[in-house]
């Protein structure tokens with residue numbers, strides 16, 4: 001059942017209460033503000049969330065009647081109904097460890113964890129959902145789709161395969177879930193998760209990953225920054241320049257640092273986040289300069305609905 005209100009004005013407190021009651025089915029149980037533009041959040045749904053696979057995503061939603069944080073592109077008032085539910089897809093992330101110190105599988109958690117970046121400005125119009133997600137605090141309510149979806153999962157990965165996860169920014173979220181799943185099931189091949197971020201502070205799970213790498217000899221975690229002084233200032237003592245993931249792949253550094261050979265017979269590669277890093281259009285055309293091109297030149301093939309391959313992709317926009 002949905003409740004409607006007049007379109008031009010912000011609903012009153014009573015209407016907002018009814019709209020929330022009619023549309024929301026989950027509560028915020030934890031907010032970790034990594035920095036002002038990055039959050040880890042946990043939600044618990046009123047009804048038990050059905051089983052899902054590590055790597056899948058779910059739609060989250062908030063009404064356009066909800067407040068937005070400031071310092072983001074303004075919405076035009078005449079574009080708002082104030083009774084519309086704004087929904088976006090979010091990969092289900094994983095905390096990696098239980099408070100007891102044991103490794104935790106995403107599917108064993110009593111909550112759903114998300115890793116979200118605040119979009120302040122966008123060329124496609126004012127960002128709708130993240131300014132509202134960043135206004136949420138513990139105890140607040142929201143909409144969570146009734147089930148997870150997506151084929152960006154470990155299906156098809158064999159126990160001896162090497163698995164290389166490459167992400168930009170919050171594209172690391174599904175990889176956290178898949179890494180925990182592989183390690184929990186004692187995967188025998190090498191596993192590496194590599195994330196490209198602007199600044200070191202944008203790698204929110206680094207401490208947990210370092211602990212996992214300490215405990216599991218077949219696991220490596222690498223953070224590659226693009227905007228730190230060592231990326232931009234040639235006089236910096238550790239200057240290495242600005243390198244995207246594709247540059248690390250082409251130069252051979254990715255194989256060296258991850259200890260995973262880019263060998264299509266033994267390695268599965270997962271690419272998530274910025275579509276320009278992935279480098280493939282919706283129709284399947286390979287875009288020059290992306291990871292798919294770099295991997296195709298090494299003999300890798302895209303994983304597609306009717307033909308299994310060893311390049312798996314998840315585009316965030």
Ligand SMILES: Cc1cc2nc3c(=O)[nH]c(=O)nc-3n(C[C@H](O)[C@H](O)[C@H](O)COP(=O)(O)OP(=O)(O)OC[C@H]3O[C@@H](n4cnc5c(N)ncnc54)[C@H](O)[C@@H]3O)c2cc1C
Nearest residue numbers: 088089090091115116117122127128129130170173316317
């Ligand atoms: C399958 C799937 C899973 C996703 N999982 C996540 C996730 O785990 N965490 C997350 O933060 N986002 C994720 N996204 C993106 C998310 O759905 C929203 O698009 C994003 O949060 C912005 O929402 P918005 O309404 O504020 O802005 P929108 O109007 O939806 O987006 C505005 C613009 O912001 C940029 N953008 C969108 N998402 C990101 C991002 N994550 N990092 C950098 N720039 C971005 C793009 O240029 C986009 O055109 C996922 C998207 C898909 C399709």
Ligand SMILES: NC(=O)c1ccc[n+]([C@@H]2O[C@H](COP(=O)([O-])OP(=O)(O)OC[C@H]3O[C@@H](n4cnc5c(N)ncnc54)[C@H](OP(=O)(O)O)[C@@H]3O)[C@@H](O)[C@H]2O)c1
Nearest residue numbers: 037117118119120168169170196197198226244274276277
């Ligand atoms: N204020 C802050 O400190 C801060 C920090 C992070 C994010 N944010 C906000 O969060 C939003 C998302 O930012 P994000 O950093 O998570 O995501 P992002 O913009 O997708 O960047 C993530 C990483 O991907 C790199 N990248 C960009 N284009 C690429 C390409 N063509 N190929 C390969 N890699 C590429 C980025 O390098 P580049 O350095 O070239 O971008 C960066 O290292 C932004 O809208 C921003 O407003 C703010």
